[in-house]
Structures are given as C-alpha cells and as structure tokens.
Amino acid sequence: MLSEASPDKILAKDRLTKKDLAHLLSLNDKQGMQQLFDKAYAIKKKYVGTTVYFRGLIELSNICEKNCYYCGIRKENRKVERYMMSEEEILQAANEAWQWGYGSVVLQAGEISNSRYTSFIENLIHKIKELSNGELGITLSLGEQVENTYKRWYAAGAHRYLLRIETSDRKLYALLHPESHNYDSRVECLQILGDIGYYVGTGVMIGLPGQTVERLADDIMFFKRIDADMIGMGPYIPHHDTPLACCLGNFDDIKQDQFELALRMIAATRIFLRDVNIASTTALQALDDSGRELGLKAGANIIMPNITDTIYRRGYQLYDNKPCLDENASMCRACLEGRILSIGETIGYNKPGDSPHYDRKRTRVRK
Ligand code: 5AD
Ligand code: SF4
Ligand code: FES
Numbered sequence: 275m276l277s278e279a280s281p282d283k284i285l286a287k288d289r290l291t292k293k294d295l296a297h298l299l300s301l302n303d304k305q306g307m308q309q310l311f312d313k314a315y316a317i318k319k320k321y322v323g324t325t326v327y328f329r330g331l332i333e334l335s336n337i338c339e340k341n342c343y344y345c346g347i348r349k350e351n352r353k354v355e356r357y358m359m360s361e362e363e364i365l366q367a368a369n370e371a372w373q374w375g376y377g378s379v380v381l382q383a384g385e386i387s388n389s390r391y392t393s394f395i396e397n398l399i400h401k402i403k404e405l406s407n408g409e410l411g412i413t414l415s416l417g418e419q420v421e422n423t424y425k426r427w428y429a430a431g432a433h434r435y436l437l438r439i440e441t442s443d444r445k446l447y448a449l450l451h452p453e454s455h456n457y458d459s460r461v462e463c464l465q466i467l468g469d470i471g472y473y474v475g476t477g478v479m480i481g482l483p484g485q486t487v488e489r490l491a492d493d494i495m496f497f498k499r500i501d502a503d504m505i506g507m508g509p510y511i512p513h514h515d516t517p518l519a520c521c522l523g524n525f526d527d528i529k530q531d532q533f534e535l536a537l538r539m540i541a542a543t544r545i546f547l548r549d550v551n552i553a554s555t556t557a558l559q560a561l562d563d564s565g566r567e568l569g570l571k572a573g574a575n576i577i578m579p580n581i582t583d584t585i586y587r588r589g590y591q592l593y594d595n596k597p598c599l600d601e602n603a604s605m606c607r608a609c610l611e612g613r614i615l616s617i618g619e620t621i622g623y624n625k626p627g628d629s630p631h632y633d634r635k636r637t638r639v640r641k
C-alpha cells in the first residue's frame with residue numbers, strides 16, 4: 275500500500291497543494307526523485323515539447339548600483355574590475371547569434387539607471403532589430419527601472435524581460451538585501467512589465483540560507499500568481515567576496531544536495547505551471563558537469579549559451595566556479611549542442627520559442 279508520503283499519490287493528482295509541492299521538494303531517495311523527474315519530463319513533452327530554444331546571453335556590463343549580499347558583482351565588491359562593452363562589441367555578438375540561428379539574445383547587466391544608459395540600450399535594441407531584419411528576439415535582464423524606461427525599451431523592440439524575484443518571501447528578501455532594496459518595488463516592476471506587454475520571466479535562487487521547502491513551494495505559487503511566462507532559476511552558490519559567503523558553512527559538503535534541490539525545484543515548477551518556458555541555467559553546470567542536461571531532463575526547455583566575448587567573462591562572476599570563463603561563444607555553442615543531442619532532444623534554431631503560456635495569454639488579451 276502507498277504511504278501518505280509516497281510521491282506516487284501526489285504525482286497522480288491533477289492539482290497540487292503547497293503541502294504537495296513542499297513534499298516533492300524534499301524527496302531525497304533516488305527512486306522518489308526519479309519518479310518526480312519522469313513526471314515533470316512527461317508534462318514538459320506534452321505542453322512544450324522536447325525542442326530546446328537557445329537565447330544568446332550577452333553580459334554587457336558588470337557595473338551595478340546595487341549591493342545584494344549574495345552577488346559577486348555587487349557595488350561594494352571593490353575587487354571587481356568593472357567593464358561596459360561597446361556598442362560595436364554588443365552588435366557583433368548579436369549578429370553572431372543571429373547568423374547562428376539563435377532565436378533571441380538576452381542583454382544582461384548589473385543594475386544601472388540613468389538617462390544616458392536608457393538611451394544607450396534603446397539605441398542598441400533598434401540596431402539589433404535592424405541588423406537582423408527584425409527577426410532576432412530581444413530579452414532584457416537589466417534590473418529594476420522606472421515604467422517609462424521599460425516602455426521605451428519595449429517600444430524600441432525588446433519583447434521579453436527577465437527580473438528574478440530572488441525569493442518571494444519578503445522576510446528572507448530583507449535578509450538578503452540592504453534596506454534600500456525593496457521587495458514591493460520588485461513586485462511592482464514585474465506587474466508593470468506584464469502590463470506593458472512584455473513576456474515576463476522571473477525566478478529565484480534555490481538553497482539560500484534560511485530558505486525552506488515551504489518557502490520554495492510559495493515561490494512556485496508566486497510564479498503562478500504573477501502569471502509568469504518564463505522561469506529562470508538556479509542554485510544559490512556562494513561567492514567568496516560577499517557578505518553571505520560563509521552562511522552555508524563548507525559549501526563542498528552540501529554541493530550535491532544543493533544541486534538535487536535545484537533539480538527538484540525545476541521539476542515541481544514544471545508540474546505545477548505546465549506550459550511556461552523554464553531555463554536550465556549556468557549555475558546548474560557550476561555544480562555538476564552535466565548540470566544543464568539534467569536540468570532539461572527535470573523539465574527545463576531553454577538554454578542560454580553565453581556569447582559574451584571571452585575577455586569579459588572573468589569580470590562577470592556572480593558566484594564562484596562559474597563555468598566557461600576561458601571558452602568563447604562558438605565553443606559554448608558546440609558544447610551545448612552536443613549535450614542536448616546526447617539526451618535525445620533537438621534545438622529550435624531560427625525559431626522564437628515563446629512559451630505556449632505567453633501565446634495563450636496574448637490571445638486572451640486580444641479577445
Ligand atoms: N548564486 C546564484 N545565483 C546568483 N545570482 C546572483 N548571485 C548569485 C549567487 N551567488 C543570480 C540572481 C540574479 C541573477 C542575475 O544571478 O538570481 O537575479
Ligand atoms: Fe547587482 Fe543583480 Fe548582482 Fe544584485 S544580483 S548586485 S542587482 S548584478
Ligand atoms: Fe560553455 Fe560547455 S557551455 S563550454
């Protein structure tokens with residue numbers, strides 16, 4: 275007979291409760307976990323398929339005005355040599371992504387807010403659209419901005435925005451950030467982005483100090499509440515020059531647990547949200563060489579190959595042991611291609627790869 279705690283019973287349900295999610299997130303026996311991943315994979319197959327979409331990631335600057343306690347490029351980390359890629363370098367990377375058939379690029383940077391920067395990005399968006407005959411999709415991951423900035427970038431041609439909530443628990447949020455970083459402002463930004471019409475991506479870090487499986491279950495419910503189209507999340511990995519670095523003790527001792535928790539979070543999110551896009555992030559690969567493939571096997575369907583010029587990669591280390599610091603865009607491409615094919619999946623070249631969730635939402639709005 276199945277016990278109350280067996281994942282079979284939970285996985286057979288049509289709708290999961292917070293308690294169910296927390297239970298799935300705490301599975302730690304091999305068999306239970308495999309059942310969870312298999313169920314998530316079946317749901318992924320049914321709702322989004324097994325074609326992986328590439329988003330070429332351009333880390334255009336490591337300058338940041340913020341001071342998140344966990345992040346290696348926080349403003350107060352004076353050891354970081356700051357950079358800003360030139361327009362020409364960014365356009366070159368975008369062009370490469372387009373030539374290679376990547377559906378879109380992600381422009382990511384630390385948080386900078388001033389009018390010169392707003393115009394710089396706006397101009398870049400126009401130029402990327404121009405060089406690709408309007409074909410290359412543009413995702414922004416440039417932090418919290420005022421509504422008018424989001425609107426200008428959207429009008430210029432960016433149609434997706436990634437802004438992680440980091441944790442949906444406001445108390446934990448307050449512990450991870452200085453007082454000036456406001457949880458409500460972050461939520462408001464996500465709402466504004468959705469209202470403007472962006473395809474909204476959000477996510478959390480998994481395995482943060484003080485985070486419980488109940489809080490992670492709440493995070494999944496939060497993704498649903500704000501009607502996210504894309505989820506990008508990965509394990510929290512300490513960076514040695516940050517205030518949070520020591521909180522988890524010797525990280526090597528818990529690395530495997532942290533990795534498995536991240537995979538369970540991807541699987542539980544896939545099962546709960548079904549038709550969204552979920553990224554298999556670089557941080558997974560930082561903990562396990564096969565991390566990104568295993569992320570796909572646990573329910574993710576998006577990969578963001580790094581296309582940042584190798585000379586800048588060392589400057590963009592949000593956490594320790596970030597992979598691919600010495601590789602270039604074409605090496606990452608070949609490497610990821612091989613990894614994806616090795617698990618029997620295909621790559622959606624020359625396709626935008628918006629989530630079915632987003633398409634459905636747009637139809638709903640138009641009606
Ligand atoms: N470990 C894992 N992810 C991190 N990020 C920042 N610092 C870390 C870390 N130490 C993530 C945050 C941010 C994204 C750009 O990188 O979630 O939103
Ligand atoms: Fe800046 Fe983002 Fe790092 Fe926070 S997580 S310090 S906003 S780059
Ligand atoms: Fe960069 Fe493997 S993903 S070399």
